[in-house]
Amino acid sequence: MxxxxxxxxxxxxxxxxxxxxxxxxxxxxxxxxxxxxxxxNIFDSKFTPSNKNKADGTPLRIYSADRVKIDLSKRSKxxxxxxxxxxxxxxxxxxxxxxxxxxxxxxxxxxxxxxxLFIPKGIAHRSMLCEDSAxxxxxxxxxxxxxxxxxxxx
Numbered sequence: 001m002x003x004x005x006x007x008x009x010x011x012x013x014x015x016x017x018x019x020x021x022x023x024x025x026x027x028x029x030x031x032x033x034x035x036x037x038x039x040x041n042i043f044d045s046k047f048t049p050s051n052k053n054k055a056d057g058t059p060l061r062i063y064s065a066d067r068v069k070i071d072l073s074k075r076s077k078x079x080x081x082x083x084x085x086x087x088x089x090x091x092x093x094x095x096x097x098x099x100x101x102x103x104x105x106x107x108x109x110x111x112x113x114x115x116x117l118f119i120p121k122g123i124a125h126r127s128m129l130c131e132d133s134a135x136x137x138x139x140x141x142x143x144x145x146x147x148x149x150x151x152x153x154x
Contacts, residue, residue, distance in 0.1 A: 042072055042096065042138065049074055052136075055081040059141055067145035073127075075100060075137045080126040089143040091119040098137030101130040111139075118148070 005020040018024075030037070040047065040062070049071075051057030055078035059071035069089070093102070095111040102109050102117060104125040111117055112132060119125050129137075 042140070047072055051075060051080075053077045055079060059139075069143040071141040071143070073139040073141055075127060075129070075133075075139075076135055079128045083124045083126050085122060085124045086119075086143065087122050089145045090121050090148055091117075091125075092142040092144060092148075093117045093119065094140045094142075096138040096140060098134035099130055099132035100127045100137050100139070102127055118150075 005023060007018040007020055007024050009016045009018060047060060047062075049057060049060035051059055052074045053076055059073035061069060062072050063070040093111065093116065095113050095115045095117075097113055099110060099112045102111060102119075102125055104119060105123050106120075109117055110130055110132065127139075
């Protein structure tokens with residue numbers, strides 16, 4: 001008798017446990033639209049945003065939907081010399097490489113790899129190089145139009 005494999009599917013915040021006789025990834029292949037499952041190497045030179053060496057450059061848009069945008073930012077030589085304010089979206093910024101100091105109306109934070117910063121809608125902010133900045137400072141920026149609720153540990 002074969003072992004039963006468990007798969008947990010989250011639907012509307014509830015975990016549903018499914019039973020399988022074989023791995024759910026065993027299939028005959030993807031016949032149409034295989035690009036929906038893709039992996040990107042954000043360090044590849046083809047993913048170079050215009051803000052890499054310019055203060056007034058913009059991050060590179062990677063994904064876009066009506067209420068969510070995902071951008072790649074790489075700052076290396078110039079501070080963001082101007083203040084910026086998103087009035088239609090919160091920003092969640094994840095530091096992947098290097099370090100940057102974020103100045104906001106709510107205070108200043110220095111981000112290092114693994115740090116995630118939440119900047120609420122309407123709050124003015126800018127990024128600046130700092131003593132821990134690298135030759136290339138890489139960030140993933142999510143712009144989220146919907147309200148968010150923090151559910152992590154206090």
